Amino acid sequence: MEIPTFSDLKEEVIDAGLCTLCGGCTSFCRANKLNAIGMMNGLPNYINEENCLKCGICYMICPVTSELDEKLEEIYGKGIGKIIDVFSARSTDENVLKKCCDGGVATALLHYMLDTHFVDAVLAVKRMKGGRSMPILATSYNELLACAGSTLATIPSLDEIKYFSTYTSLLPELKEIGYGGIENIAITATPCQTKTIRKMQSAHILPSGVVKFIVGLFCIENFSFNTVTLRKFEEIIGGRINDIEKVNIKEKMNIIFKDGRRKDVLLDELKEVARKACIKCKIPFSNIYADVSLGGLGSEDGYTTVVIRTSKGKKIFDGALEEGFIEVHPEWNEEKKENVIEKIKEWTKKKEERK
Numbered sequence: 562m563e564i565p566t567f568s569d570l571k572e573e574v575i576d577a578g579l580c581t582l583c584g585g586c587t588s589f590c591r592a593n594k595l596n597a598i599g600m601m602n603g604l605p606n607y608i609n610e611e612n613c614l615k616c617g618i619c620y621m622i623c624p625v626t627s628e629l630d631e632k633l634e635e636i637y638g639k640g641i642g643k644i645i646d647v648f649s650a651r652s653t654d655e656n657v658l659k660k661c662c663d664g665g666v667a668t669a670l671l672h673y674m675l676d677t678h679f680v681d682a683v684l685a686v687k688r689m690k691g692g693r694s695m696p697i698l699a700t701s702y703n704e705l706l707a708c709a710g711s712t713l714a715t716i717p718s719l720d721e722i723k724y725f726s727t728y729t730s731l732l733p734e735l736k737e738i739g740y741g742g743i744e745n746i747a748i749t750a751t752p753c754q755t756k757t758i759r760k761m762q763s764a765h766i767l768p769s770g771v772v773k774f775i776v777g778l779f780c781i782e783n784f785s786f787n788t789v790t791l792r793k794f795e796e797i798i799g800g801r802i803n804d805i806e807k808v809n810i811k812e813k814m815n816i817i818f819k820d821g822r823r824k825d826v827l828l829d830e831l832k833e834v835a836r837k838a839c840i841k842c843k844i845p846f847s848n849i850y851a852d853v854s855l856g857g858l859g860s861e862d863g864y865t866t867v868v869i870r871t872s873k874g875k876k877i878f879d880g881a882l883e884e885g886f887i888e889v890h891p892e893w894n895e896e897k898k899e900n901v902i903e904k905i906k907e908w909t910k911k912k913e914e915r916k
């Protein structure tokens with residue numbers, strides 16, 4: 562049987578409008594100095610087709626193809642995934658609470674990991690003007706803080722991994738940009754990005770080895786705006802994107818503008834401006850391949866829902882709790898936990914059934 566290659570990926574995923582823009586295929590190709598494929602007009606494409614080894618790895622690691630799905634299912638389960646525990650929690654840091662999306666647990670856990678040298682750096686995402694976002698390799702509290710809060714645009718963060726892989730061939734590059742010494746990173750990722758990293762890790766593919774911890778975000782849909790969709794989005798939300806102070810996505814999208822106005826928008830209303838690939842995406846909503854997955858769903862405002870999925874996730878959550886980086890909601894109990902799990906089931910099904 563012939564191995565599916567980038568040509569198949571192009572036909573089945575990219576040209577079919579299903580590419581999640583995770584950046585996995587291009588980052589793998591570049592990390593291995595092949596540079597056969599890269600981003601062209603915002604999508605992966607051949608840039609030096611003659612360099613293509615037809616190895617099929619780009620096809621295998623794509624989160625949309627079903628390659629390696631059985632292997633991942635064995636480790637992480639399917640549907641709502643494997644759950645060790647669920648909490649509603651928040652950061653104890655006032656600076657984080659002012660900027661964060663929900664309860665600032667993502668920033669708090671990442672801060673704890675940096676502080677305890679569990680990781681050397683964090684690949685997170687910073688919101689820029691005009692709805693655009695930028696991947697940031699944060700090594701300090703202030704850099705992390707600058708990333709707190711959610712961003713709306715789709716970020717090919719995986720594409721950035723090339724800059725801090727510790728593999729020997731890339732070390733000179735690391736030194737050049739001043740990030741020498743970085744061996745382990747944590748990453749914040751949407752479900753598609755997480756799935757690609759796990760596929761790469763399960764097949765020992767460069768440059769995924771540097772990723773020691775994944776803080777996964779629940780994700781029902783994502784956006785990458787052009788002039789038309791940005792205008793439409795601004796019409797729907799009744800304001801300018803640059804005037805947004807905060808965005809939360811729970812059962813609705815909750816927007817707080819800088820002037821204090823709040824607008825709640827049904828996710829169905831946003832369907833026409835969401836990325837088409839996100840609407841068709843069948844990767845489980847609650848980020849089942851992460852070490853911990855976080856969302857606003859099921860928590861009251863100001864708190865983050867935390868799903869602990871791996872023993873590493875439990876270790877970091879417990880440590881951050883013990884060291885006072887986070888606190889659990891004072892009224893958290895078994896009944897609330899069950900309710901949250903039911904909501905996660907409900908939204909997992911909604912995403913699966915969406916067309």
Ligand SMILES: Cc1cc2nc3c(=O)[nH]c(=O)nc-3n(C[C@H](O)[C@H](O)[C@H](O)COP(=O)(O)OP(=O)(O)OC[C@H]3O[C@@H](n4cnc5c(N)ncnc54)[C@H](O)[C@@H]3O)c2cc1C
Nearest residue numbers: 661662663664665666667668685686710712781856857858
């Ligand atoms: C596109 C998107 C869709 C989401 N959809 C839902 C949903 O449907 N239901 C739900 O309950 N929750 C959803 N979430 C998660 C939710 O909005 C919060 O991010 C989550 O609850 C963590 O909140 P926090 O206050 O603990 O995080 P914070 O402490 O504010 O930190 C958030 C971290 O996430 C990183 N980040 C932000 N945007 C991205 C991105 N696009 N890709 C990778 N990393 C990013 C930031 O760099 C930061 O480090 C979504 C998030 C995103 C980015």
